[in-house]
Amino acid sequence: MEKLKRLWLDFFQSERTADWWGRKKDMCKKRDTEIVRIQGDGHIFSKIRYDNEWVYHYLLHVSFFMKQGDHFHLEEQVIPYQFRLKNGEVVNHKEIEPILQQESAPSILPDDTRNDLEERFSYDRQAAVQYAERWWNSYNPDYRKFDVDCTNYISQCLRAGGAPMHGAPDRSRGWWYSGDNWSFSWAVAHSLRWYLSGSTKGLQGKEVQSAEELIPGDVICYDFQGDGRWDHNTIVVAKDAYGMPLVNAHTDNSRNRYWSYEDSTAWTSDIQYKFFRIGE
CATH class of the missing domain: 3.90.1720 (endopeptidase fold (from Nostoc punctiforme))
Structure with a gap:
């Protein structure tokens, strides 16, 4: 498992992830923000075998150490990926895009007209x-x-x-x-x-x-x-x-x-x- 994790993390940091990495760098440039360091970890949550290759679903936990002027903060993101392993090599990968809608629902929900609710509440x-x-x-x-x-x-x-x-x-x-x-x-x-x-x-x-x-x-x-x-x-x-x-x-x-x-x-x-x- 550790060998497989290392293989995938090496792949993630390679030039083959240029599209995702390019989006991140462009956004940081507009924010005048520098990514000082990146750390990655994660785990495989499913795998399926097809003939001589495996298809893995992987949750990659990435930590970005960000610098803005003299200020630093940590950004974290858990990114689901799918990748194929054939003869010990990663041959294809893609980020799993999130499902954006869970169920249909009304656009506007009417207020409850009862009078037992405060019009304002104390928000902590x-x-x-x-x-x-x-x-x-x-x-x-x-x-x-x-x-x-x-x-x-x-x-x-x-x-x-x-x-x-x-x-x-x-x-x-x-x-x-x-x-x-x-x-x-x-x-x-x-x-x-x-x-x-x-x-x-x-x-x-x-x-x-x-x-x-x-x-x-x-x-x-x-x-x-x-x-x-x-x-x-x-x-x-x-x-x-x-x-x-x-x-x-x-x-x-x-x-x-x-x-x-x-x-x-x-x-x-x-x-x-x-x-x-x-x-x-």
């Missing part, structure tokens, strides 16, 4: 960020793990920060999780984006115009194709040396990742973002 940003850091690369057993887990993870972070749940058991109302059931807005990226835009009770988000206005505990929503279907959510956990958000996320698990996601295989030039200040 530190608690939300602490939760995001604790579970960025693992899964809280108190909640279900989804194949597309990004919004479920963000909802857990918001809940840890004190966001009140309401609307159960109607999946198309409110924002809530209860045992084996949950609202669309809890687990589906598209629905959470629209819920944050429209909610006036319980969990609320105030849209701002730029990423720079966000602070730790806030949320960014992503429409990678620019087609009106929102695909992904992240939570801001820190700011870089230039005041721009660094985010945590699930599905392709990431920590302190630069908010724009230009290094993602899902990124396109048509990408759209929504920036939400939570609890204000």
Whole structure:
């Protein structure tokens, strides 16, 4: 296993990964950021044999030591790959692109019209960020793990920060999780984006115009194709040396990742973002 891991890490660092590496370097150049050092580790989570070759699925955990002026920070990303091994040599590899939509759901979720909810709630940003850091690369057993887990993870972070749940058991109302059931807005990226835009009770988000206005505990929503279907959510956990958000996320698990996601295989030039200040 160690020999195979070394073989794959050597391959990952070779020129054959130029496309992925090129995206990363271009983004760092625009940020005036230097990658000082890279460390890689990971594990194989499945393998299938076909005649004289093996197909492996591998989770590569990469740590980037980043420098911006006199400031340093650590960025981490877990990247799923598939590669073929034939006669002891890696002959093909590709990054496994994330599934962006888990299920269809309403675009706009109406507010719960009951009067027993505070119009404002006290949001503990530190608690939300602490939760995001604790579970960025693992899964809280108190909640279900989804194949597309990004919004479920963000909802857990918001809940840890004190966001009140309401609307159960109607999946198309409110924002809530209860045992084996949950609202669309809890687990589906598209629905959470629209819920944050429209909610006036319980969990609320105030849209701002730029990423720079966000602070730790806030949320960014992503429409990678620019087609009106929102695909992904992240939570801001820190700011870089230039005041721009660094985010945590699930599905392709990431920590302190630069908010724009230009290094993602899902990124396109048509990408759209929504920036939400939570609890204000």
